[in-house]
Every structure is written in structure tokens, then in C-alpha cells.
Amino acid sequence: MLKKAKDSLLFILIAAMILTISVVSLILPDKTFSENENKMLAQLPSPSFKTLLNGDFASDYEEYVADQFWMRDEWIAAKSIAEYALLKTENNGVAYGKDGYMFQKYTSLNETRLRANLEAIRLFSDRLDCDLNMLIVPSSYSVLTNKLPAGLPGVDQAYWLEQVSQNLQGSAGFVELLPVLQTHQDSYIYYRTDHHWTTYGAYLAYAAYAESVGLTPIDYDALEGTEVEGFLGTSYSKCKAFNAQPDTITYFPELECVSLVNNGEEHDTLYNLEQFEKRDKYAAFLFGNSSLVEIETEYSEEKRDSILIIRDSYADSLVPYLTAHYNKIVLLDPRYYNLPFSELADDGYTDALILMGFENLAGEQGIAKLGL
Amino acid sequence: MVFSSLLFIFQFLPIALILYYTAPKKAKNFVLFLVSLVFYSWGEVRYFPIMLATILVNYFCAIGIENAALKGRPARTRKILLIIALVISFGFLFVFKYADFFITNINALTGAGLPLLKLTLPLGISFYTFQTLSYTIDVYRGKVQAERSFINAAAFVVLFPQLIAGPIVRYSDIQRELRNRTITPGMLEQGMEEFVIGLAKKVLIANNVGALWTEIETLGFSSVSTPLAWLGALAFTLQIYFDFSGYSQMAIGLGRMMGFNFPQNFDNPYSSKSITEFWRRWHMTLSSWFREYVYIPLGGNRKGYKRQLFNMFVVWACTGFWHGASWNFVLWGLYYFVLLAIEKAGYLNFLQKHRAFAHVYTLFAVVIGWVLFAITDFAGLGVYFSRLFVPSSLAVAGKTVSVVYYLRNYAVSLAVGCFFSTDTASYLYGIVREKRAIKILLMLLLFLVSVAYLVDSTYNPFLYFRF
Numbered sequence: 001m002l003k004k005a006k007d008s009l010l011f012i013l014i015a016a017m018i019l020t021i022s023v024v025s026l027i028l029p030d031k032t033f034s035e036n037e038n039k040m041l042a043q044l045p046s047p048s049f050k051t052l053l054n055g056d057f058a059s060d061y062e063e064y065v066a067d068q069f070w071m072r073d074e075w076i077a078a079k080s081i082a083e084y085a086l087l088k089t090e091n092n093g094v095a096y097g098k099d100g101y102m103f104q105k106y107t108s109l110n111e112t113r114l115r116a117n118l119e120a121i122r123l124f125s126d127r128l129d130c131d132l133n134m135l136i137v138p139s140s141y142s143v144l145t146n147k148l149p150a151g152l153p154g155v156d157q158a159y160w161l162e163q164v165s166q167n168l169q170g171s172a173g174f175v176e177l178l179p180v181l182q183t184h185q186d187s188y189i190y191y192r193t194d195h196h197w198t199t200y201g202a203y204l205a206y207a208a209y210a211e212s213v214g215l216t217p218i219d220y221d222a223l224e225g226t227e228v229e230g231f232l233g234t235s236y237s238k239c240k241a242f243n244a245q246p247d248t249i250t251y252f253p254e255l256e257c258v259s260l261v262n263n264g265e266e267h268d269t270l271y272n273l274e275q276f277e278k279r280d281k282y283a284a285f286l287f288g289n290s291s292l293v294e295i296e297t298e299y300s301e302e303k304r305d306s307i308l309i310i311r312d313s314y315a316d317s318l319v320p321y322l323t324a325h326y327n328k329i330v331l332l333d334p335r336y337y338n339l340p341f342s343e344l345a346d347d348g349y350t351d352a353l354i355l356m357g358f359e360n361l362a363g364e365q366g367i368a369k370l371g372l
Numbered sequence: 373m374v375f376s377s378l379l380f381i382f383q384f385l386p387i388a389l390i391l392y393y394t395a396p397k398k399a400k401n402f403v404l405f406l407v408s409l410v411f412y413s414w415g416e417v418r419y420f421p422i423m424l425a426t427i428l429v430n431y432f433c434a435i436g437i438e439n440a441a442l443k444g445r446p447a448r449t450r451k452i453l454l455i456i457a458l459v460i461s462f463g464f465l466f467v468f469k470y471a472d473f474f475i476t477n478i479n480a481l482t483g484a485g486l487p488l489l490k491l492t493l494p495l496g497i498s499f500y501t502f503q504t505l506s507y508t509i510d511v512y513r514g515k516v517q518a519e520r521s522f523i524n525a526a527a528f529v530v531l532f533p534q535l536i537a538g539p540i541v542r543y544s545d546i547q548r549e550l551r552n553r554t555i556t557p558g559m560l561e562q563g564m565e566e567f568v569i570g571l572a573k574k575v576l577i578a579n580n581v582g583a584l585w586t587e588i589e590t591l592g593f594s595s596v597s598t599p600l601a602w603l604g605a606l607a608f609t610l611q612i613y614f615d616f617s618g619y620s621q622m623a624i625g626l627g628r629m630m631g632f633n634f635p636q637n638f639d640n641p642y643s644s645k646s647i648t649e650f651w652r653r654w655h656m657t658l659s660s661w662f663r664e665y666v667y668i669p670l671g672g673n674r675k676g677y678k679r680q681l682f683n684m685f686v687v688w689a690c691t692g693f694w695h696g697a698s699w700n701f702v703l704w705g706l707y708y709f710v711l712l713a714i715e716k717a718g719y720l721n722f723l724q725k726h727r728a729f730a731h732v733y734t735l736f737a738v739v740i741g742w743v744l745f746a747i748t749d750f751a752g753l754g755v756y757f758s759r760l761f762v763p764s765s766l767a768v769a770g771k772t773v774s775v776v777y778y779l780r781n782y783a784v785s786l787a788v789g790c791f792f793s794t795d796t797a798s799y800l801y802g803i804v805r806e807k808r809a810i811k812i813l814l815m816l817l818l819f820l821v822s823v824a825y826l827v828d829s830t831y832n833p834f835l836y837f838r839f
Contacts, residue, residue, distance in 0.1 A: 009561065015389075017819070076828040078820070151777035
């Protein structure tokens with residue numbers, strides 16, 4: 001018996017490993033959320049006749065096994081180390097640049113979708129009583145050229161932003177952000193581990209917008225910021241690099257509001273301080289991205305009356321600056337907002353702004369709803 | 373279900389092996405049959421009846437053929453039974469794999485506008501159809517006895533290790549083991565070693581370099597620069613080899629753990645010094661199937677040179693078509709027909725005298741072959757070939773994606789892949805594995821790292837869905 005065991009030692013070791021992992025994975029209670037990956041984990045699917053037959057149950061179940069795998073985070077870290085040993089410069093579509101910067105790769109653009117979205121924006125602009133401005137945020141890889149890994153391929157956003165600007169001529173004012181951000185690329189304007197801009201990056205865009213519509217931007221240096229350390233963002237959630245350098249989020253408690261209604265929930269502040277304790281810290285701004293956010297600021301006759309912002313999550317960290325100029329700020333995310341946009345035209349906004357990342361402008365089907 | 377998944381390794385395999393090892397000897401094939409059915413039906417319950425029909429038809433036809441022979445019935449009876457088995461087995465393969473191909477071509481030629489069937493391919497149908505038919509044909513030829521036990525016959529057809537991606541195990545290969553086999557501790561160890569190496573080949577090398585080819589597909593062939601096009605072709609060349617041979621090796625290892633000796637399927641094909649040699653070392657069980665059941669029955673090389681060329685043409689057109697229902701696979705097969713015919717006409721003698729050149733030529737021809745294989749539409753193929761052979765002109769250069777980033781990202785993975793596809797690597801591993809402690813540690817490490825890659829996998833394709 002002992003001799004037998006010795007001759008099949010490799011088999012016994014690996015079989016024991018497999019059994020241990022299987023049994024422990026089964027016994028441990030299922031988790032619902034992964035802090036490390038910032039995602040909901042798959043739960044045990046319940047089979048139905050239909051899902052058994054069409055294979056949905058099988059694929060859901062396989063996802064469940066992977067998501068609830070014992071020591072999932074440690075395995076992921078192990079893979080990241082192995083990739084590092086293979087001198088890989090990316091993992092799961094996130095490329096590693098200099099100084100700890102991570103870049104989400106964006107290598108193909110759906111031109112048909114982009115043109116359809118621009119057409120919808122033109123229709124939307126025609127219906128509005130006020131002027132429409134565009135604040136399109138270039139992805140970090142097209143701004144931080146000094147931080148890129150050599151030869152990183154990516155859609156040429158300078159070219160496409162120029163196309164967008166020309167295409168919308170006469171329908172919307174286009175605020176050039178790329179050169180503004182590029183001249184400040186040595187400052188901390190994008191997060192290292194997240195695709196968003198930092199609060200300072202957002203300030204640069206805000207200032208450019210303010211000047212283009214005849215407002216005097218508030219002075220950045222006059223603001224007193226509070227810093228939140230240890231932010232690991234969306235890029236980290238994808239690549240989960242073991243050697244990631246966490247980011248610092250700055251916010252300005254003095255930029256405040258009277259009320260903020262995010263999807264029906266009312267608050268009296270712009271910042272969800274509890275969220276700064278959690279993993280997804282960027283969602284602290286405006287209590288996170290949702291279909292409809294309405295903000296009322298302290299009333300002043302000096303301020304403009306209202307602004308409508310069609311946005312994605314880039315807006316979250318920019319909007320606090322706008323509280324100095326508008327009494328009312330309404331934010332709609334076309335990906336989730338489902339009422340006809342034509343009805344908004346009657347609401348009599350002073351200004352209107354489309355504020356979103358280039359990748360969403362070019363790739364999000366929801367933008368087409370603007371034409372409805 | 374596929375081997376390179378957490379579900380297989382951590383749930384299916386332990387349960388299947390425990391049931392199998394604890395079952396009494398007489399019940400082992402029954403257990404094997406049951407767990408194999410679960411393996412096959414997982415995610416594709418719909419196709420369970422097709423599998424059952426394939427088993428029943430071949431089981432009864434083979435017995436019928438043998439009975440007819442024993443009872444001295446006219447040869448016609450046996451022939452009819454064989455034809456029934458062939459028609460039904462190939463019928464399933466035709467309907468599921470090739471019907472839409474023919475409908476599309478008929479529509480294109482005649483404008484008939486027939487609707488497509490849009491069926492998904494049952495897992496491994498090309499593999500198990502060939503395996504099963506080898507049995508019935510061999511019984512017809514009197515080479516093997518018909519299997520009287522339904523469980524044994526059924527277990528042979530659905531035997532899960534070799535069901536979905538080869539090796540194409542013939543009944544005659546494992547006939548004796550189906551009835552009576554023993555498992556020694558050495559076999560368990562060896563089986564696990566083969567399984568882990570196969571898993572690592574698939575997960576650590578094939579998936580890693582394969583991601584490069586997928587990126588190039590995403591970029592669009594027209595925006596690829598010439599050096600990047602070559603790097604992509606190399607990446608696909610390595611991916612298909614490590615994926616396929618890894619899969620075969622996992623199958624062989626699993627078989628060994630259960631007491632079966634499956635035939636080898638790959639023998640470092642990229643070390644070959646002619647295309648003739650390449651096909652003796654690549655997917656060996658498929659080549660030998662075609663030789664045994666198509667080439668030789670057609671007359672092989674015994675009916676003169678012209679007839680031999682024709683036979684080769686048929687075999688290679690079929691080989692190509694077997695790999696997928698699309699013209700590019702036929703083209704790929706015929707490309708090898710041409711190369712093999714040229715080698716046979718005397719080029720082979722030249723190659724044998726110029727070994728270094730022979731190796732370069734073979735690799736070049738194989739890489740070009742994989743480009744034909746990888747791109748299923750002719751327009752894309754045209755663009756890719758122009759990228760390969762027409763150096764991106766200055767006008768195009770600014771608009772194409774350079775190789776720099778990809779070279780930096782994939783250099784080590786590609787180098788590892790190149791190294792491990794050589795005879796030298798096999799030789800070195802042969803020395804290393806003599807030291808048992810080192811071998812065991814190495815296997816544990818490979819296993820753990822492979823699992824880590826499976827846990828965090830965003831790219832783990834199953835390439836044989838077309839087969």
C-alpha cells in the first residue's frame with residue numbers, strides 16, 4: 001500500500017489539492033460582492049426547464065463556480081504575478097504605463113454608431129431653446145502621452161474629436177479639451193488606477209467650459225481640498241495588478257448644495273462620505289451615477305438659473321464647480337434615462353451641456369435616445 | 373464541458389473519478405458511460421438524443437454485420453447494414469455541420485433564397501463520428517469483433533476524455549482495455565503528469581499567445597502593419613498547436629488515469645523538416661484515419677501515379693473540409709495537397725540534403741497554411757496576405773498599427789511557445805523528469821499557475837466548435 005502511494009505521489013498530491021479546494025469552496029458560504037474586483041459575484045442559479053435546455057443554466061453555473069472559488073482574490077493575485085514574470089505589459093485589456101498609470105485599451109471604433117449618435121445630438125439641439133455645448137472627455141491614453149507604454153495602440157481620439165466638432169458645427173458649441181488637458185499632462189489630472197479624471201482634471205475642463213460661455217471660473221488655489229487615500233479604480237478592478245499604486249481623491253467640502261435628489265433619494269450634500277470608506281470611492285461624488293440627478297444650490301440672483309447636463313460619470317467630479325454658477329443643475333444619463341428627451345426642451349433651461357467620455361459618445365447606443 | 377475549466381477540474385473530475393475508482397470492476401464501464409453522458413450533455417442536453425441514436429445505430433449495425441457474416445448471409449446484407457450506419461452517422465454530421473454551408477452556396481449560385489438551418493454544432497461531433505465509424509467499418513472488414521455488450525460499445529463512443537477534441541481513438545486501439553484493464557500507481561502518476569502538462573499548454577501558452585491573434589482580429593486586418601501581421605501569424609501558429617496538442621494530452625492523461633492507453637496525437641510537428649514529415653507529426657490520429665478509411669480504400673499508391681495524385685487530392689480536400697464548413701478550410705487542405713505532391717515529385721530528396729533550409733521552408737509553409745486556416749472569409753484573407761507580403765507603404769504606414777507594443781507585451785510568451793514546440797525542449801524535459809522530486813514540484817507549480825489563470829480568465833476559447 002505504501003509502495004503504491006509512493007509510486008503515484010504526484011497523482012495523490014494533485015488529487016488532494018483538487019478535493020480540498022472543491023470541498024472548501026462548497027462549504028464556505030457564498031459571497032455576494034467582491035470588494036477587490038468591485039463587482040457582484042454570481043450566485044447559484046436555479047435551473048428551469050428552459051435554462052437547462054438552452055444552456056443558460058450551464059454557463060451561469062460555470063460563472064458561479066469561478067466567482068465563488070475558494071481564495072479567489074489570492075488566485076487572481078497569483079496570475080498577476082505570473083503575468084509580471086512573463087513581462088506582460090497588460091492584463092485583461094488594461095495596459096501598464098509609466099509611474100503606475102493604467103490605461104484601458106480602446107482599439108476599435110464603430111463609426112456607424114458614432115454617426116448615429118451625432119445625428120441624435122443634432123436633433124436634440126434643434127429642439128432645445130438654449131445653446132448646447134459639448135464637453136467630450138478624451139480617454140487618458142490620448143492625453144497622458146508621456147506615461148504610455150511604448151507603441152500602445154489606440155483609436156486616434158484627436159482625429160475623431162475633430163470630426164465630431166466639425167460634424168456638430170452649427171448645432172453645438174465644442175469646447176476643445178484635448179489641448180487643455182495635454183498641456184497639464186504632468187499634473188495629476190487622471191487617476192492611475194481608474195479611467196476617470198481627477199478632481200483637478202475636471203477643474204481644467206470646467207474652467208475651459210466656463211470661459212467658453214462667459215462665466216468666470218472659481219480659482220482652484222482658493223479652494224480647500226480634503227484628501228481621501230487608497231482609491232483603487234475601474235482599471236485596477238479589471239487587471240488586479242498586485243503592485244498597483246492606489247490613488248488619492250480630492251474633494252471640496254465648501255462646494256455645496258441645498259438639496260440633491262439622486263434617483264428619488266434626497267440628500268443635502270454633494271458628497272456621500274460613507275462611500276469614501278468603501279472600494280468604489282469615485283461613486284461618492286453626487287452619490288454615484290444614475291439616470292436622473294437634480295441639484296438645487298443656494299439661491300443667488302447673480303447665478304444663472306439652470307443647466308441641463310447630458311452626462312456619464314465624468315460629470316460627477318466636475319459638477320461641484322458648477323454649483324457656483326447655477327441655481328439648478330439637472331443631470332441625465334442617456335444610458336439609463338428612458339423618458340422622451342424631446343419633452344425636456346420645454347423646461348426652459350438657461351444652458352445645456354453634453355458632458356461625457358469620448359468612448360461613450362462613440363459607442364453607447366443609449367445616446368441615440370437623445371433624438372427621440 | 374471542456375477540460376480547461378474550473379467546473380471540470382474541481383467538480384466533474386473528482387466526482388467522476390471517485391465513482392469510477394470505487395465502482396466494482398464489472399460496473400466500471402457503466403459508470404464511465406454515465407459520467408460521459410453527463411459530460412457530453414452539460415450545456416447541450418438537446419443533443420443527447422443524437423448521441424444516443426449514434427450509439428444505437430452503430431451498436432446494432434455492427435452486431436448485424438457480424439451475425440450476417442457468421443450465418444453466411446449474402447455479402448449484400450452486410451453492405452446494407454454498413455451503409456445504414458454510414459448514412460445515419462454522416463447524416464448527423466452533414467445536417468449539423470455542413471447543411472448551412474451547402475444552402476449558402478446553392479443560394480449564391482442559383483439565387484434560390486433557401487432559409488438557413490442555423491443549428492449549433494453538437495460538441496465534438498466530427499471527432500466522435502469518425503471514432504464510431506472506425507468501429508463499424510472495422511467490424512465490416514472483419515478486423516475486430518463486434519462488441520456484444522451495449523455498455524462497452526456505448527462507453528467507447530462517449531468516453532469523455534477523447535469525446536470532444538481527439539485523439540481520434542479507434543475501437544481497435546482500446547478494444548482490449550474496454551473489456552479488461554488494470555490501473556497501476558505508475559499509470560495514475562503518468563496520467564496526472566500528462567494532464568497537467570496538457571492543461572498548462574492550453575492555459576498558459578495557447579491562451580496567452582492566442583490573445584494576440586484575437587487583438588489583431590479586433591483591430592481589423594486592414595489596419596495591421598506588415599511586422600504585426602507576421603507576429604499575428606506566428607501567434608496563431610503557436611496558439612493552434614498548444615491548444616490542440618494540449619487538449620489531446622489532457623485527454624491522453626485522463627485516459628491513462630482510468631486505465632486506457634490512447635494513441636499519441638502530436639509529436640513536435642514544428643520541428644519537421646518537410647511537409648510530409650509535418651503531417652506525420654500533426655494530429656496523427658486524423659491523418660491515419662483518412663489513410664486507413666479513405667486513401668487506402670481508394671487504391672492508395674498501388675494504382676499508378678495519376679491515380680495516387682487523385683487519391684491524395686480527395687484525402688486532402690476531405691481533411692480540409694473536416695476542419696470546418698467553409699471554403700477556406702478546403703483551400704487549406706488543397707494547399708497541403710499541392711505541397712505534398714511537389715515533395716513527392718522529388719523535392720523531398722532535395723530537402724533531405726539541406727536540413728536547415730528544409731526546416732525554414734517547412735515552418736514558412738506551415739505558418740502560411742495557418743493564415744489560410746484562421747481567416748474564414750476570402751476578402752479578409754486577401755487583405756491579410758497583402759499585409760504580409762506588401763510591406764506597408766509610406767502612405768499606409770501612418771495609419772497602420774505598429775508591432776512595437778505587441779512585441780513588448782508578447783515577446784516572452786511567444787519565445788516560450790517557440791521553445792516548447794521544439795524537439796530540444798522535449799529532450800530536456802526527458803532529462804528533467806528523471807529526477808522525480810523536481811518533476812513533481814514542477815507539475816504542482818504548473819497546476820497551481822494554470823488554476824490561477826482559469827480563475828481570472830477573460831480569454832479561454834474553445835477552438836474546436838467548428839470541427
